[in-house]
Amino acid sequence: xxxxxSMKDAVNEALDQEMSRDPTVIMMGEDIVGGSGAPGEDDAWxxxxxxxxxxxHKHPKQMLDTPLSESAYVGAAIGxxxxxxxxxxxxxxxxxxxxxxxxxxxxxxxxxxxxxxxxQTPVVIRAMCGAGFRAAAQHSQMLTPLFTHIPGLKVVCPSxxxxxxxxxxxxxxxxxxxxxxxxxxxxASTADVPEEPYTxxxxxxxxxxxxxxxTIVTYGQMVQRAEQAADMLKKDGIEAEIIxxxxxxxxxxxxxxxxxxxxxxxxxxxxxxxxxxxxADIAANVxxxxxxxxxxxxxxxxxxxxxxxxxxxxxxxYIPSAQSIADAARKTMEG
Amino acid sequence: MTEITxxxxxxxxxxxxxGKLTDWHIKEGDEVKVGDEIMDVETDKITNVVEAADGGTVxxxxxxxxxxxxxxxxLAVMAPASxxxxxxxxxxSAYETPVSDEEDEDTGPAYHVIELPIGKIRYAExxxxxxDQTPIVLIHGFGGDLDNWLFNIDALAEHAPVYALDLPGxxxxxxxxxxxxxxxxxxxxxxxxxxxxxxxxxxVGHSMGGLVAGSTALDHPDRVASLTLICxxxxxxxxxxxxxxxxxxxxxxxxxxxxxTHLFYNQSLVSRAMVQDLLKxxxxxxxxxxxxxxxxxxxxxxxxxxxxADKLATLDIPITVIWGENDAIIPASHAQNLPDVKxxxxxxxxxxxxxxxxxxxxxxxxxxxx
Numbered sequence: 001x002x003x004x005x006s007m008k009d010a011v012n013e014a015l016d017q018e019m020s021r022d023p024t025v026i027m028m029g030e031d032i033v034g035g036s037g038a039p040g041e042d043d044a045w046x047x048x049x050x051x052x053x054x055x056x057h058k059h060p061k062q063m064l065d066t067p068l069s070e071s072a073y074v075g076a077a078i079g080x081x082x083x084x085x086x087x088x089x090x091x092x093x094x095x096x097x098x099x100x101x102x103x104x105x106x107x108x109x110x111x112x113x114x115x116x117x118x119x120q121t122p123v124v125i126r127a128m129c130g131a132g133f134r135a136a137a138q139h140s141q142m143l144t145p146l147f148t149h150i151p152g153l154k155v156v157c158p159s160x161x162x163x164x165x166x167x168x169x170x171x172x173x174x175x176x177x178x179x180x181x182x183x184x185x186x187x188a189s190t191a192d193v194p195e196e197p198y199t200x201x202x203x204x205x206x207x208x209x210x211x212x213x214x215t216i217v218t219y220g221q222m223v224q225r226a227e228q229a230a231d232m233l234k235k236d237g238i239e240a241e242i243i244x245x246x247x248x249x250x251x252x253x254x255x256x257x258x259x260x261x262x263x264x265x266x267x268x269x270x271x272x273x274x275x276x277x278x279x280a281d282i283a284a285n286v287x288x289x290x291x292x293x294x295x296x297x298x299x300x301x302x303x304x305x306x307x308x309x310x311x312x313x314x315x316x317x318y319i320p321s322a323q324s325i326a327d328a329a330r331k332t333m334e335g
Numbered sequence: 336m337t338e339i340t341x342x343x344x345x346x347x348x349x350x351x352x353x354g355k356l357t358d359w360h361i362k363e364g365d366e367v368k369v370g371d372e373i374m375d376v377e378t379d380k381i382t383n384v385v386e387a388a389d390g391g392t393v394x395x396x397x398x399x400x401x402x403x404x405x406x407x408x409x410l411a412v413m414a415p416a417s418x419x420x421x422x423x424x425x426x427x428s429a430y431e432t433p434v435s436d437e438e439d440e441d442t443g444p445a446y447h448v449i450e451l452p453i454g455k456i457r458y459a460e461x462x463x464x465x466x467d468q469t470p471i472v473l474i475h476g477f478g479g480d481l482d483n484w485l486f487n488i489d490a491l492a493e494h495a496p497v498y499a500l501d502l503p504g505x506x507x508x509x510x511x512x513x514x515x516x517x518x519x520x521x522x523x524x525x526x527x528x529x530x531x532x533x534x535x536x537x538x539v540g541h542s543m544g545g546l547v548a549g550s551t552a553l554d555h556p557d558r559v560a561s562l563t564l565i566c567x568x569x570x571x572x573x574x575x576x577x578x579x580x581x582x583x584x585x586x587x588x589x590x591x592x593x594x595x596t597h598l599f600y601n602q603s604l605v606s607r608a609m610v611q612d613l614l615k616x617x618x619x620x621x622x623x624x625x626x627x628x629x630x631x632x633x634x635x636x637x638x639x640x641x642x643x644a645d646k647l648a649t650l651d652i653p654i655t656v657i658w659g660e661n662d663a664i665i666p667a668s669h670a671q672n673l674p675d676v677k678x679x680x681x682x683x684x685x686x687x688x689x690x691x692x693x694x695x696x697x698x699x700x701x702x703x704x705x
Contacts, residue, residue, distance in 0.1 A: 002349060002350065162615075166618060192350075194507075194615070194619060196510060196619045196620055196621075197619070197620040198615070198618040198619040198620060199618055199620075200618060201586060201587065204587050204588065206611075207588070207607055210607055254589075
């Protein structure tokens with residue numbers, strides 16, 4: 001009875017169901033229209049990796065192929081959101097956010113605050129993130145900390161197909177701007193996903209695995225690696241608890257502190273660069289609010305402070321590995 | 336070789352891939368009877384005692400307590416004393432654990448989804464040796480689903496074909512239904528029996544499912560061979576309103592977990608996976624509205640809205656009542672409310688008595704079929 005689908009299909013299904021439910025939900029982006037079997041000019045890609053394949057023919061009035069101008073259509077989506085639509089803008093690679101930062105940081109994120117709570121901006125900006133795709137420095141970044149830093153934005157980075165569908169539907173129904181980051185290396189990963197629409201609330205971490213010895217906090221692609229690390233640790237008799245944050249803003253710090261209260265040991269894993277990262281944020285919060293529970297220094301496992309290398313062998317070393325996570329956990333067990 | 340009977344890691348529900356053999360209750364040389372407790376098994380969802388499906392002499396313990404084994408791995412071997420050691424050695428070394436496969440349902444129940452007038456209904460079906468017997472239909476309670484019968488379906492299928500359905504608004508059945516009309520459940524049950532060509536059935540209902548079973552028996556006594564009411568609604572006014580409200584309103588893991596502990600005597604049975612599965616259900620579109628509405632129609636002013644005990648007492652259908660002594664949802668005193676029925680009140684058991692004491696409950700139900 002399990003219905004196993006990929007994370008890519010989970011994104012497609014969430015968009016499909018929400019566009020069916022609510023005609024004010026629209027999609028904008030580069031090459032998002034069309035799909036296999038579509039005639040003439042419609043025979044496009046369904047997104048650069050085919051995520052929106054088949055949606056145009058179901059929702060022709062809700063899908064808008066845009067010019068190659070991120071600053072224009074991200075701005076247009078934010079404007080449309082203030083005027084009553086629920087746009088989902090697809091930014092292809094999150095690395096392209098640079099040219100639309102004013103629209104995102106200075107406009108969308110500020111409207112509710114600057115208009116005294118009277119304005120709402122129900123826009124979702126979807127984009128692929130993360131390394132491991134052999135896409136080099138300008139298409140591989142993990143920019144979660146950049147958005148998490150800005151009040152007024154909600155930031156989501158799911159680790160699996162089930163969470164992806166529920167969090168994306170929640171993002172579309174949410175009345176605030178949501179940055180929805182899909183790790184491109186996870187698109188093929190599969191999970192049991194209900195066919196019916198459902199939502200997962202923001203700010204609730206998922207306890208992926210329970211364990212009493214060390215807490216591993218992470219999100220996105222690193223959840224899988226943390227699980228591999230936990231398997232390695234188990235062979236040494238170390239039981240790791242894995243917390244998948246799911247959303248970085250809001251963030252479920254309570255679950256982290258509760259877990260550390262039990263384990264006394266913390267490993268923060270982040271695919272982002274180390275400075276001002278999600279890992280650094282968690283570490284600082286636990287050091288402040290959970291210091292008495294700690295039995296060992298907090299460990300951070302992150303990418304190095306460098307661009308993502310194009311060389312495949314270097315890129316593989318760049319991304320935090322299960323081994324490095326396990327090593328960090330063992331370090332907390334010393335002494 | 337046919338004299339050798341293996342004891343295998345059981346498969347509880349579709350998602351179970353492996354289980355931890357936490358403890359043995361038997362040792363080599365023991366005589367085991369059907370129904371004896373043989374081992375404790377723990378999965379990420381639930382912990383339970385496994386009872387022997389076959390009798391025999393334990394000749395070899397293969398599984399080590401504390402280890403994790405895949406579903407259907409060989410854990411022990413039973414054989415008469417006449418079987419030589421060499422033959423048992425050969426059996427153990429030749430045994431290969433079947434590869435776990437979603438499609439391979441030869442040992443577990445088959446799951447089906449059908450279209451009834453009310454919409455999509457999912458059910459599980461398991462037929463064992465006694466396929467010609469009057470079928471048993473299992474009906475779960477408020478907020479439950481057919482997995483509440485995880486430890487009952489296979490055991491009961493030894494006696495008669497077993498069907499367990501997800502009621503409308505529950506499990507994987509249709510969600511967009513109006514529970515304002517309390518008749519939707521009984522009508523669905525009758526439509527379901529028609530669809531499966533079940534003329535008469537032994538109805539086994541848990542909690543609200545007991546009320547559904549009882550109401551169906553009152554309206555259509557010709558369709559009901561016997562009634563088993565487990566911690567049933569409809570036998571008295573009391574209901575734990577805090578549990579119902581807590582269950583309906585809990586939005587997240589931290590709110591739901593303490594609510595669920597009320598269901599069990601052994602509260603450690605409430606696992607992370609159990610909480611997650613219920614949250615997954617509660618978060619489906621339509622479920623929140625459905626449960627809110629259902630709770631206001633089924634319960635009013637903190638009391639059960641519909642009591643059928645008096646009517647049931649006039650019914651000429653055999654009734655069995657089973658209760659968990661420590662039921663914190665519907666008090667066990669309701670078990671006494673059918674004057675002609677001697678209830679089975681099981682100690683150290685809560686509302687989910689069919690899970691907590693599956694073996695005893697299965698025996699009581701099986702005995703009631705005769």
